[in-house]
Amino acid sequence: MDMEELRKEKLERLESALTCKEPDRVPILVFNDVFCGKYSGYTAQEIYFDYEKWKDATLNVAKNFNFDYIFTLNGLEGMFLFASFIEKAPEVAANMRFVTGPYHQILEDTYTRWPGIELKEDVHPQFIGKEIMKKEEYDKFIEAPIKFMHEVALPRICKNLANPGSMEYNTTLTRLGAEATNYGNATLQLIMELKNIGYPFFPMAHSYAPLDFLGDFLRDIKNVILDLYRDPETVKGAIEAITSHMIKTGTISGTIPPEVKEMFGTEIVWCFYPLHLTEYLKPELYNEYYWPSLLKVFKETIKAGLLPFVLFEGSHDTHLETLQSIPKHSIAGMFEKTDPRKVKEVIGDRMCIMYGPPNSLLIGSTPEKVHDWTRELLVDMKDDGGFILFPGVDAAGIAKDARPENIKAMIDAVEKYGKY
Structure with a gap:
């Protein structure tokens, strides 16, 4: 056929x-x-x-x-990134539905562990999760959820975003955007080859x-x-x-x-x-x-x-x-x-x-x-x-x-x- x-x-x-x-x-x-x-x-x-x-x-x-x-x-599940960027940068966020291994290397997020880095090279990556928002911070989150994600949550989740406005912070976001493009291109190529x-x-x-x-x-x-x-x-x-x-x-x-x-x-x-x-x-x-x-x-x-x-x-x-x-x-x-x-x-x-x-x-x-x-x-x-x-x-x-x-x-x- x-x-x-x-x-x-x-x-x-x-x-x-x-x-x-x-x-x-x-x-x-x-x-x-x-x-x-x-x-x-x-x-x-x-x-x-x-x-x-x-x-x-x-x-x-x-x-x-x-x-x-x-x-x-x-x-692994990347909604904390996806939801944070989707309204202002949908073209970048589209490739952040999942945290990939390269994203983890760029961000040094504390949620995930990866083969060859924190784990043995031939095991499945793990989503660990942790308490990021303190109980007393609910009101701040309720007032402006996405602002809270950018100003409070992401710096706590990702070691390389810990200091907003710093050279390391800006460099990390630049590298993340470039990697999102790489991942998006690879995904599209795979989809087209599967189509073929x-x-x-x-x-x-x-x-x-x-x-x-x-x-x-x-x-x-x-x-x-x-x-x-x-x-x-x-x-x-x-x-x-x-x-x-x-x-x-x-x-x-x-x-x-x-x-x-x-x-x-x-x-x-x-x-x-x-x-x-x-x-x-x-x-x-x-x-x-x-x-x-x-x-x-x-x-x-x-x-x-x-x-x-x-x-x-x-x-x-x-x-x-x-x-x-x-x-x-x-x-x-x-x-x-x-x-x-x-x-x-x-x-x-x-x-x-x-x-x-x-x-x-x-x-x-x-x-x-x-x-x-x-x-x-x-x-x-x-x-x-x-x-x-x-x-x-x-x-x-x-x-x-x-x-x-x-x-x-x-x-x-x-x-x-x-x-x-």
Whole structure:
């Protein structure tokens, strides 16, 4: 088949599933990073610090496995940068959705640890997080969240931004902007090379749950949960203050030029949301402090023509009823620890559900067992459409040590049992 015809076939398959329709078969959507490196003979350090090796490894995997979509996450969550720059410098912020290894070297951020620097050369990078904003600083944040990020938070998060206005500070920002251009160019080259071998691409915006922003980047998770008990009204004020910025972050980054949409042949623009606090909050706290602001952000990004692409990290079992309030057929969600059968039982065909073999199975099992596990999942989930196979659900992507023969067994099962 001609590569352009193949790309269009995969794109149509994905678009149908994402909008809760029946495609010709269940699509396979893959996120990964270090797996590409190991499969292609590279260390994690090489994948995260050398863009050419990252591209080469991704293309190698894309050619050798019959996925419908592949996206390599060669960085860690960077919303603290993205949200800080998106309003005034969207062209730079567009390449700061994730903190890359080179960004870490330039900024010397205290949030992350990287292979070959703080970690051994062949392990996955780590997001550590820490308390950046003190409890007594909530009012200052509420008054002007983005100003607080620039004047207080970023200098504390990044060692090389510790002295605003200094030569080191200005040099660091200059180097960061140049590296953002390098990363953006490398990403575009990879997308175009994937397109040339028959892979589609969806433009991607980025946003965040307001309470997660406070917990991940400012107060740390344990402190923000304590704050909900100690000073709930102040936390509510901070949530309200940052919510409008999370809406802007999504809508500004989701403003895709018509020529870009035309180039990729789709009107669908993903807006990526990783949800982190869900399993830490009992339903009363979730329903009062977490869900209302997130739902508001969802609705506004949907109104702007974007499709929220949500990683429901952790367990979402006790919060499934809240998903009934999402506009029908308007989001796609990957569930890490919640059985998709339960999701479908509670919300029906309201949203596109993504799920697949966990890494524990892809790493430690046999091809026969992976094939059977995938077949059983497809039998239970594919009816009526709106389902995408997403392997490696327990790590938001395929892990380094997943066995290639198990991945191929999964693909074989989809090709045999995933047809409509």
